[in-house]
Amino acid sequence: MEAKQIFEDLLSEVEVPEFAGIQLKLDQPQIEDPAREIREQLACCEPMEQIRPGDTVAVAVGSREIADMVCVVAAVTEAVKKRGGLPFIVPAMGSHGGATAKGQEDVLRHYGITEENVKAPVRSSMETIKIGETARGFDVHIDKLAAGASHIIPIGRIKAHTDFRGPVESGLMKMIVIGLGKQHGASICHRLGFPQMSRNILEFGNVVLENAPILLAIGIVENANHRIAHIEAVPKAAILQREPELLELSKALMPRIPVGDLDVLVVGEMGKEISGAGMDPNITGRSCVLGSFWPDAEKIAVLDLTEKSGGNAAGMGNADAITRRMYEKIDLTPIYINGLTCRDTQGIRLPAVMETDLLALRFCLYTCIRRSAVKNARVVWIRNTADLKTMYISEALVEEAEKKRGLTVVQRNLKPLQLDGKLALRSPGGMICGF
Known part of the structure; x- marks a missing residue:
């Protein structure tokens, strides 16, 4: 046999x-028109006043499929242009996309994030630049194209992480540290281990917030139906306080x-x-x-x-x-x-x-x-x-x-x-x- x-x-x-x-x-909360919601918030968001005509603005987008992401990104680039800024898209996804510039651009294209759809060019590179050191002496890097912009606006979904717990998990700080850190940033942070990942993200993230031109961040919370339940323009100074609060909201909505x-x-x-x-x-x-x-x-x-x-x-x-x-x-x-x-x-x-x-x-x-x-x-x-x-x-x-x-x-x-x-x-x- x-x-x-x-x-x-x-x-x-x-x-x-x-x-x-x-x-x-x-039955969960849902924003029917998240693009309009974020446009209205950005119209009266104080940090947006820092954008001057001709300023370049790197809009950082990750590798996760987020509800209504194309229209949200387009709304952000539109708001930047109204201030006279010159927006462009940078992938903020660590080593995803095969850890190549083309691979990361392809990931964004899969989700509809193209120049045609969001009215801003996509500039993808794996090259990073050192912007500081942590108290323990670890180099902190971020995407060179983003670091060279006048301002950076990360757009990220806030949710429970798959493999670690802490005051920040998957969200804005992780995107700033690991997403914009590309292969270099992702590798260093992960080398320190998952049990202390939340602490490591905060340690590295504080260096990024102090030394990179982060203007504000767009925080998104989805409901159990994979629709946007909450979207918020968070000024740089409020990210450390606001993200843990939005994480708790996300966990409460998780099915x-x-x-x-x-x-x-x-x-x-x-x-x-x-x-x-x-x-x-x-x-x-x-x-x-x-x-x-x-x-x-x-x-x-x-x-x-x-x-x-x-x-x-x-x-x-x-x-x-x-x-x-x-x-x-x-x-x-x-x-x-x-x-x-x-x-x-x-x-x-x-x-x-x-x-x-x-x-x-x-x-x-x-x-x-x-x-x-x-x-x-x-x-x-x-x-x-x-x-x-x-x-x-x-x-x-x-x-x-x-x-x-x-x-x-x-x-x-x-x-x-x-x-x-x-x-x-x-x-x-x-x-x-x-x-």
């Missing part, structure tokens, strides 16, 4: 459970998987535009640095990689199994660059590769040891960690889920099946559903 057949026979005893479809009610103590979490897709870790550990409950927490899934299966990731599956080490179709999309070079920058080998490790979605799920169920999961398994299937409005839970979780506020069970007794190697569900009436 062939090894492949032996392997599949071993997994044949695993009973893939029936599922139920659930919807979460995510979560409503049921825990899972055998398997199935993630339909991971990607760099979804999370820096491909799939957000704040949602999956698994981090190479922070360990395991809610929803406390013993195993995680990931079924696909987004096209916008460009093959970068950094963070895949948080999964136990992936599919063949995901594996064939992976480009190891940018993944390993991320690993070098972060000094992380766990997040870039290759999980078990299964030929189909159902095999990936069966493999994870079979290898559970906390309890037997070959029958009556506790499984949750989500599209990705940025989209939790609809998800599927195994029938073993329905009774528990029905007790949760803001949750509606909309379908029952959905039988799993495979269509062209992909996981799908069939309702009792014959309707096919899934992601």
